Amino acid sequence: xxxxxxxxxxxxxxxNLVLIDEQRKILHTLxxxxxxxxxxxxxxxxxxxxxxxxxxxxxxxxxxxGSARNLTAVIIGADAVKNEITAHAxxxxxxxxDVQTVLEIxxxxxxxxxxxxxVASDFAMNTVCAAGTGSFLDQQAARLGIPIEEFGELALKAxxxxxxxxxxxxxxxxxxxxxxxxxxxxxDIIAGxxxxxxxxxxxxxxxGKEILGPVVFQGGVAANAGMRQAxxxxxxxxxxxxxxxGVMGAVGAAILAQEAVQRKGSxxxxxxxxxxxxxxxRSFDCSGCANSCEVVEINMNDQVLARWGDRCGKWENSLxxxxxxx
Numbered sequence: 001x002x003x004x005x006x007x008x009x010x011x012x013x014x015x016n017l018v019l020i021d022e023q024r025k026i027l028h029t030l031x032x033x034x035x036x037x038x039x040x041x042x043x044x045x046x047x048x049x050x051x052x053x054x055x056x057x058x059x060x061x062x063x064x065x066g067s068a069r070n071l072t073a074v075i076i077g078a079d080a081v082k083n084e085i086t087a088h089a090x091x092x093x094x095x096x097x098d099v100q101t102v103l104e105i106x107x108x109x110x111x112x113x114x115x116x117x118x119v120a121s122d123f124a125m126n127t128v129c130a131a132g133t134g135s136f137l138d139q140q141a142a143r144l145g146i147p148i149e150e151f152g153e154l155a156l157k158a159x160x161x162x163x164x165x166x167x168x169x170x171x172x173x174x175x176x177x178x179x180x181x182x183x184x185x186x187x188d189i190i191a192g193x194x195x196x197x198x199x200x201x202x203x204x205x206x207x208g209k210e211i212l213g214p215v216v217f218q219g220g221v222a223a224n225a226g227m228r229q230a231x232x233x234x235x236x237x238x239x240x241x242x243x244x245x246g247v248m249g250a251v252g253a254a255i256l257a258q259e260a261v262q263r264k265g266s267x268x269x270x271x272x273x274x275x276x277x278x279x280x281x282r283s284f285d286c287s288g289c290a291n292s293c294e295v296v297e298i299n300m301n302d303q304v305l306a307r308w309g310d311r312c313g314k315w316e317n318s319l320x321x322x323x324x325x326x
Contacts, residue, residue, distance in 0.1 A: 007250035064076065088102055295310050
């Protein structure tokens with residue numbers, strides 16, 4: 001059976017699973033909606049991959065990333081747990097070895113990663129404002145009655161993109177309505193929105209950052225042709241959009257898992273049998289000192305797997321065999 005490495009990226013909007021081989025070729029990708037239930041979604045993803053894993057592949061290592069990376073690591077038995085910055089930078093460098101700037105916009109947040117000499121030297125994230133994220137674009141497409149798949153293509157038909165205030169999602173929406181009422185065409189309004197969101201990104205997330213090429217654009221919003229065109233226009237250079245732009249965090253996690261297993265020689269992966277296991281989480285306040293830490297506990301079939309959240313380490317007994325950053 002072929003050895004493969006599994007990368008799992010669990011975010012607030014989507015959960016992505018990726019399988020790569022020893023040469024880091026992407027074999028399978030899977031995109032699921034998290035819907036506020038990361039444990040259920042990860043089990044669902046493994047269930048969908050179970051046949052191919054049992055018949056063709058042997059999982060030699062697993063890596064997790066995303067906002068629920070630590071929780072997922074305990075459930076799945078991860079070999080490497082890395083933050084999104086590291087995972088996206090590693091994936092971009094694998095696809096474009098001389099990449100110097102990574103633009104990443106997902107469903108709920110956006111980030112920029114500056115890479116120099118193959119090392120991530122700087123980054124910034126925006127997790128506060130929805131302007132420019134995939135969820136905001138989905139919302140506007142729905143309000144205009146346009147399928148999100150056609151939203152970006154309409155922007156390419158614009159003859160004179162209107163100027164829209166993109167510094168805030170509320171202002172952007174009200175400005176779009178005003179432009180509609182004035183009689184501007186839909187393609188011009190959509191193109192103007194894309195350009196406004198790119199301006200907002202560069203002025204906030206990219207503020208003070210030197211954007212050098214090659215520039216890689218990844219994350220779900222990279223599917224939007226209007227956003228791709230707006231970025232090219234704003235940074236005055238070509239933008240590389242990887243084939244698997246929507247699951248690059250999971251790709252990076254898989255690569256990092258491969259590196260971790262090569263160093264230690266074995267994997268912590270629990271196997272696909274974990275699909276049948278029952279997991280539960282709970283939280284409690286520790287009264288051991290004035291810190292009153294909120295401790296999170298995860299159980300599998302009523303057996304405590306891990307606890308974390310305490311500052312002193314009194315309750316923590318998790319991730320001892322997992323390489324973790326941040």
